Amino acid sequence: MQFSSIVGQEEIKQRLINTVKENRVSHAQLFLGPEGSGSLALAIAYAQYLSCEDKQENDSCGVCSSCRKYQKLVHPDLHFSYPFFAKHKDDTALNFVEQWREALLKNPYLSLDLWRSYLDAENKQANINIAECHQIIKKLSFKPFESAYKILILWLPEYLDKTGNALLKIIEEPQPNTLFLLVAQNQDQILNTILSRTQLIKVPCLNDAEIKQYLIAEHHQTEHAAAEIAFLSDGNLTEALAMLNNDENSYHDYFLRWLRMCFSNKGLEIVDFVDVLAKLGRENQKNFMRYGISYIRECCMILAGAGNLVHLPAKELDTAQKMIKVMSLPMAEAISELLEKAHYHVERNANPKILFLDVSLQIVKILKFKTIPQGTHYISS
Structure with missing residues (x-):
């Protein structure tokens, strides 16, 4: 995913690009933004930019070997962790990686409700269990395979319970060139021990004009329909896209x-x-x-x-x-x-x-x- 494909958030994009240009990339960053703001998409675009073999002035090139793999979410140095509905205590995110790729490629403005629809959730509660924490530690114990960085994007760390403390050591003292990009919606629900070890990046809601323009340009809505949906979605692009259906x-x-x-x-x-x-x-x-x-x-x-x-x-x-x-x-x-x-x-x-x-x-x-x-x-x- 490239920065150019993300709606709005120009200031955040430029700040992220500058951290790379100025060699100020923090090893643990928290993208904190409400649902539909694009925080997950920003984290993926940032990871792609970091790994791009031919970085442009304001974006990844989109055509190098690394970018092509990122666009399919199959790069060997890109890892994801996310809440899931475990059927067995030893289930990890890898058990659901195909559904994850399908959901994320279809809509990078993913919500937990949308993610649930791709899984057999039944009445189970979503969480990131201790087996997944151990899997994260194992995956990140190795050096990068192809790129300069090995990157883990952890979506919704709010769903880490106290077992998330198992990640503290690797977050604080990771392997060289290993990055943690956490993407959250509610700061108060994140373990303080994890929160204190990350650099905070606040992602604001989109404004009505940005959503309206996107709906007109990309989804061929009339100006009136786009304005109504933008107003109704209240800065949440996930909601706006759902209304189109x-x-x-x-x-x-x-x-x-x-x-x-x-x-x-x-x-x-x-x-x-x-x-x-x-x-x-x-x-x-x-x-x-x-x-x-x-x-x-x-x-x-x-x-x-x-x-x-x-x-x-x-x-x-x-x-x-x-x-x-x-x-x-x-x-x-x-x-x-x-x-x-x-x-x-x-x-x-x-x-x-x-x-x-x-x-x-x-x-x-x-x-x-x-x-x-x-x-x-x-x-x-």
Whole structure:
């Protein structure tokens, strides 16, 4: 993988390239970024650049023997460790390496849920077990085979339990030219003993413009569709790519239509619309709820006087400006809370007709009758 194929993160890319040019490559680095930020892709591109036989000014060459092997994830000096769902106590990541390569080559913005879909996970918990730790130590006890560096990319070290302390010695005192690149999402869940031995590289979320441009250029989305998905994904490219596989729906139009029905208290139309929502499918229902939560959050910001921080597309911003004329901040906050609860229940397979009808009636009380829920009671807005 080359840096040029990674969406955004230009500052991080340049910093990584400079460490190589200035001979400041740390033997243990932690790429810390939220899901969908590209931290795993950055680690792979960095490893490829380090091993490239004909480094360019700002990227690996992509055509040398080393780069070709990296692009297929088969380089003998590139090793991966990752959470898996062990069936036996002596299972290691090598038991799942073919599935790993398939998943990563298909989508370098991999999430644990996507990875789970490639494995027979059943009800098992993902982890990186002691057998895998011993396998890592064994693999890294040898000198590099072809390249200047032997590199281990450890994805989601949060799933190392206390047995991860077995890696401390080799992380602190590795073989010459051996690198550890850890890729994590949650710093608080990493063993402190490992965290203290790594150099931290913080990878930020992508912005809406970067995701939008990528969807237009690489996935041939219309500008409106790309802007809506970018807004809905909230900086998570993994989520944005997942939304491309769902049925095309204008969540903005659906959501505004729903709120207008509730504001006008159009009972029969609401019932009919609930039937439409119930047929969307669970993933689209989740996206619809997520869009509503994001949209109402932006309305809250406008109502709170922070309109300069709002990043809605032009069409959505125009309707938001009109909506706040009939909605107070407490009303918007109450609707947001209803939608968050609904999203929670959609994820847990609640009956969609009952759920959406109940939420609709509660929104009617808020918008039409201006009553804000307080526990099991309602008060006037």
